[in-house]
Amino acid sequence: MSAFSAQDFNAKRYSSVRPTYPDSFYKVLSDYHRGPRELVVDVGCGPGIATFQLSEQLDSFQRVIGTDLSPTMVEGARSIQKQNPQRHSRVSFEQSPGESFKFLESKTDKQKCDMITAVECVHWFDFSKFQEAVADTLRPGGTLAIWGYGDFFFPDYPLLTAEIDHLSYADDKLGPYWQQPGRRIACEMLKDLHYDPKWFQDIEEVYFYENDLEGKGPNDIPLFMYQRLTLAQLKEYIKSWSGYHSWKKDNPSAEKDITDAFVDRAIELYPQLNENSELQITWRTFWMFARRRY
Ligand SMILES: C[S@@+](CC[C@H](N)C(=O)[O-])C[C@H]1O[C@@H](n2cnc3c(N)ncnc32)[C@H](O)[C@@H]1O
Structure with missing residues (x-):
């Protein structure tokens, strides 16, 4: 079972710290789409981050249904919806496998x-x-859109990029706590998965890596995902990872939390930083669009 399905997984914390997707990207998606706009289904919706954005950014769609395998996530999404039922009146959620x-x-x-x-x-x-x-x-002609992000990097603090990679994947850190092969596929941004041309056409596959920033501004990259977080907020974000959730279960009384150790190391490498210092993190991102063949 995925950590996201565990009853003690905190869907609200997950929702409050997870990155959202930029408006500019929804414009690209909307421009790609052709034909009627009655129903969009957002599978693996988690607490509804993209589902709610789809209903607002692609407001010509009449209905948006978010689905997720995890009852905890579906419950979390529904409770966010209840906070503002009018704003989210075209959205509903179902518990269902994405397949x-x-x-x-x-x-x-x-x-x-x-x-x-x-x-x-x-x-x-x-x-x-x-x-x-x-x-x-x-x-026929309808749109299949997959998108997401891989690992993040620190454009202004390159030594921290190596540190966060170490925290994420070293054997004595979170490395053994990820569910595989899912995590590997995610951090490679699905590079080995491709749409079957038997069913799909007009295929677009776009990837963004840190090197692509050279000579470009954020506005040149439609799926440019970044956040400015204090080191304290970054700790909360790391705590929303399923790998951290599993590590914590295995190490309930660790002398030092793995996220506190990361912050100590960050301050050792960059003594000008403290827990309240704000840093920019930027994600490697990708999208894959296709149309159902006629
Ligand atoms: C990283 S979250 C992404 C949530 C959301 N789409 C977003 O952009 O933040 C991955 C979600 O996939 C769900 N999930 C995992 N396996 C699934 C499956 N086979 N079918 C449907 N949902 C699944 C998990 O429960 C979790 O909510």
Whole structure:
């Protein structure tokens, strides 16, 4: 079972610290899409980060359904929705595996779905089953959009990029605590997964790495994801990782929390920093768009 499904996984904390996706990206997605805009399904929606953004940024869509395997996540998404029911009136959530759209059968005819999105979650899926289910559910010409992010880097503090990689993957840190192969596929940004041309056409695959920043500004990169966080907030973000959740279970009374050790090291490397210093973190990102063949 994924740590995201564990009952003690904190979906609200997850939602409050996770990165969101820039408006500029939704414009690219909207421009790509052709034809009717009745229904979009956002699979692996977690607490609804992209689901709520889709309903606001692609407001020409009449209905947005978010689905997730984890009841904890679905419950978290519904409780966020309840805080502002009017604003999110076109959104609903279902508990469902991303590789199945059975929940639609009672609500809409097969192949009536105009867009399916899968954001930062496909690394957990059975990709062949997912593509087959999408091909069965999207109307001809409808859009399949997968996007997400890999690891982040510190553009202004390069030594910290090596430190966060060490914390994430070293054998004596979080390395053994990730569920595999999901984590590896995620940090490689699905580079070995490709749409099957038997079902999909007009395929776009776009990747952004730190080298692509050279000579460009953030506005030149539609899926430019960054956050300014204090070191204290960065600790909270690391604590939202499933790998941290598993590490904590295994080390309930560790002398020093692994995130405190990271901050100590950051201050050792850059003595001008303290817990309240704000740093920019920037993610490597990607997107994969395609249309269902006619
Ligand atoms: C990293 S979160 C991403 C959440 C959200 N899409 C976002 O962009 O923040 C991955 C989500 O995938 C869900 N998940 C994992 N395996 C799944 C599966 N087979 N079907 C549906 N959801 C799944 C997890 O429960 C989790 O909520």
